[in-house]
Amino acid sequence: MKTAKALQAATGSIWSVNRKQIEAESELIMHLARPSDIAWLDRDHSILAFNERVFDWALRPEVPLLERLRYLCIVSSNLDEFFEVRVADHIEAARDGVEDDELSVQSLRRLADTAHTLVQRQYELYNKVLLPALLDQGIQIVSHGKRNAGQRRWVKEYFDREVRPLLTPVALDPAHPFPQVANKSLNFIVRLEGEDAFGNSNEIAIVKVPRVLPRFVRLPDSLSGGKGKIGVVSLSSMIRAHLAEMFIGRQVLEFFQFRVTRHSDLAVTEGEMQNLRTALRKGLQHRHFGKATRIEVSSGTSEPIAKLLLAEFNLPPEAMFRVEGPVNLVRLNQVVDLVGDNRPQLLFPRWIPQWPRSLKNSDNLFARIRQKDVVIHQPFESFDAVVEFLRQAVKDPDVLAIKQTVYRTGPDSVMMELLREAVRKGKEVTAVVELKARFDEEANINWAETLESIGVQVVYGIVGLKTHGKMLLVTRRETRGLKRYGHLSTGNYNPKTAKIYTDLSYLTANEALTADMDAVFTLLASQAQLPRLNRLLVAPFSLQSTMMAHIAGAQAAAQAGHSARIVVKTNALTDWKLAEALHRAAQEGVQVDLIIRAACVLPAVNETAKGGAIRIRSIVGRFLEHTRVFFFKYGEEEHLYLSSADWMNRNMTRRIELGWPVTDPSLRQRIIDECLVSYLMDDQDAWVLLENGTYRRLDGDNVGASAQQMLAHYYSAQPTTRQAPRSKNSVAKIIKSTTSKRK
The missing domain is CATH 3.30.870.10 (Endonuclease Chain A)
Structure with missing residues (x-):
């Protein structure tokens, strides 16, 4: 096995690169064209595909009901971040008529179509499956039209006491332009008839809802419809019920909820500032009012109002999402919190981490x-x-x-x-x-x-x-x-x-x-x-180059007729340099297994002419997969690294990241067994990437094993039995199965 020092020597002068060189090389890498002979997958579509895999958990009837609702919220939260971080460039390119491989009118439309389909599926599940299922469990989100007299009185009192004092309607006129609407905040747009106190007939008003107000409130048990039943009221339905009271003397013709998502990546030019902390503090003040990237509106929003909102936020039609329900599904997490203690059977059994x-x-x-x-x-x-x-x-x-x-x-x-x-x-x-x-x-x-x-x-x-x-x-x-x-x-x-x-x-x-x-x-x-350094790998100095050296070593071994294996577990693979190296290695006969939770730009390859392959899987389970483990075996060499870094360009070239080898044989075998072998054998929570670029969920295809469930069982077992757990999902069985297959 090569020593760390020998590997360092093999990678040349990477240990003395200065910051200016790093920045220059990083900038160059970012603008290099991707190799044209590889059918790369689109990064942004890959992110949306990951969210479809998360959404699948909300669809599963075997998952506890409140957890299904929570997964629905997770998808919505992920989509919020996607629009906050990834979409602004697409909108800008479409607006400017740019026609690039990744940024264009067509790229925006493709992303919008995928996102619209996912959002539509979310609301269909919420309205047609989850709400009726909650009702069957005695949990009701009580809309205004379904409230009885006692519930309406209670809501009225709550609204007058807790909500109304914090609302300030703004009627639009030359002296009152469209107000600044914060990122992801709840708002109402109202169309009015009649004249105001000064004889003006301004037609449009905006009601901004403060974030400090809870989006869901639990009704008193005495008003919830019977013993053991739980009633919950949404803040938006409270405001809708009493909206007319805020416009005395005028008639409310129509009103709709809306929510704007804005680009929220802070951009500070660090080279031109004296105090980064002060600059970021100022930047935070403006984050909530960046360029709009999406607008969510009630499904029944009239066309004139929809056009007004699109024009106000300078958005193309693709950026408008009409939804059948609350414009912010993320806030349904509050429902889980409000009722979970009373319905523990609707949650996952509590997991208590074990002392090591x-x-x-x-x-x-x-x-x-x-x-x-x-x-x-x-x-x-x-x-x-x-x-x-x-x-x-x-x-x-x-x-x-x-x-x-x-x-x-x-x-x-x-x-x-x-x-x-x-x-x-x-x-x-x-x-x-x-x-x-x-x-x-x-x-x-x-x-x-x-x-x-x-x-x-x-x-x-x-x-x-x-x-x-x-x-x-x-x-x-x-x-x-x-x-x-x-x-x-x-x-x-x-x-x-x-x-x-x-x-x-x-x-x-x-x-x-x-x-x-x-x-x-x-x-x-x-x-x-x-x-x-002796053992530690540090990005942007040595981490990427060392990974490249190992991939090259595996490729050389395969070319010489030796067996070569690479297994990488990471959250994302979007670094073109590493991805291309893996592809070239597979072409020469290297067996590549990638466990990539989310975005992946590298296509799968079933088998190359020289017997190599690229097998890619994504594990989506109860826990969020976050471990980074890199394994290389070629010839007589075997290397295992842990790292803070994903295989993304930003991690390799624009961050301080760490990677370190695990050389102790027992620790190395334990990590291989628990973090690699068990996940490669998982056919319960695993999705495999097909050669056509789509993912297929494995559903007990082989041994019916979930790596996470198996590990939870393994670690929760008593000391006398944890060495050899007898569950069908045990580490011992999976390792034995893998070993026999290798033989």
Whole structure:
């Protein structure tokens, strides 16, 4: 097996590339034409196809009812982000008459057709299946027309007390132009008849609904229709019922809900500013009012009103979505929260992450990590162990310094509170806070200001590059001198998402690896040249080139007649360079298996002339697949890496990302078995990409195994039986099956 140093030497001068070279090469890669001899898949359509796979969970009758509603909300939330991030360029290109391979009038129409079809299916499911099913369970979203007298009185009182004081209708005239409508906010457009108090006959009024108001309210049990029944009222139906009361002396002819989605990627020219935090803070103020990319309206919206809205927001007809129901399905999450405690049978059984087996009976985590590296498989094993690692570091008087990257921790973070406590105990604390983490900018700015105010050394990483790598480094005084302990992760330092995302945490006291981590922290703080590293791979310096070197090694082995295998598990594959390398390797006989959750631009290839293949699958289950694992086996060599990076151009060239090898045989085999083999054998939650570019769901085609269910069973088993779980979905059975097939 090649050593890390030998591999570094094979990749040339990648370790001394400076930032200007990186930026120049990144810009060049972004503008390189894709190889024309490969039938690339469209990235944006691939994202929408992923959401169709998520939507399939909402369709399944075997999924608990409230969870089906939650999946419906997840799809809507994903579509919101899609229109906030991916659609503005398509609209701009269509408006300017651009005819490009990816951006044109036709590309916008194709995306719009796919999105419209998905949204139509969502509302059909909501209206024809989920609402009747909820009613069968004694849960009713009570519309105005179905309320009895007692319910109407209660709604009237609630509206007058909680809602009406926060509403300010704006009638449009030369002195009152169309008001600024915030991104994804609920609004009503009203057409009026008659004159106002000043004798004007302005016809159109807008009612903006504040975000602070809950979108659903639970009726008192006494008004819910009987014992055990639950009644819920939507805010929009309350406003509709009492809208006329806000226009005294005038007649409301018609009114409709609408919701605008806006481009929300913050654009700041970092090279032309003195303070990134201040610039982002100002940018956040304008995020809610970026260029419109979509408008959702009630299905019955009249044509004149529809044209008025399209003209006001400068949108083409393709960007208007007429919906049969609430214009924001995401807010139905509140219904799940309101009724879930009373209907636990309509939810998934609660999953309680297990304390990591490798840390069992280890009160002193530092002593345990000194013995051997530790892998924690989340959410099957608990992220609390990582929090405990930091907590012990904070309380230990021999710990002198703590350094941590902060990407997505959430607004209420126990780990950030522990860093504050560490400062109070006199420890040196450094936090690398990534202010540009999309949609978490405000939380991260607030944490940066809070930490800085109490003496934490806060740095914001490298100008032009997001710091996406996740690492925590503890320096401790011990008998033989200072000793470092590190934590690396494929996921974020967010205890909430750690319960629903699959990720791997890696705890180590390896001197070479922790020294590399310290060197990266120095790079982020001082922007000094990165020295030659021992084991850690860092984007944009060495991660992509090392992956390319391994793909090339596999290709060379196949050309020489040796077996060659590549297995990659990541969230997305949109980096043309890596994708092309995989395609070329398969043409030469390499067996390529890709477990890609979401966007994938590389087409599947059943078998090449030289016996290679590209098999691509997507796992969509109860937990969000987030683990990044890269495996290469060719000739006598075998390499396994964990990483914070997806195989996307931005991760490889425009972010600080980390990858690290797993060399311990038992840990490596465990990761292969749990994160690769089990997912390649999954035929319950898996979708396979066909050569025609569409996905087909496997439905128990072979062994009826769900990797996530199997792992949950495996980790929840008692210590006496967890070594060999007997469920048909067990790790042991899948590994045995895979081994026999290989033989």
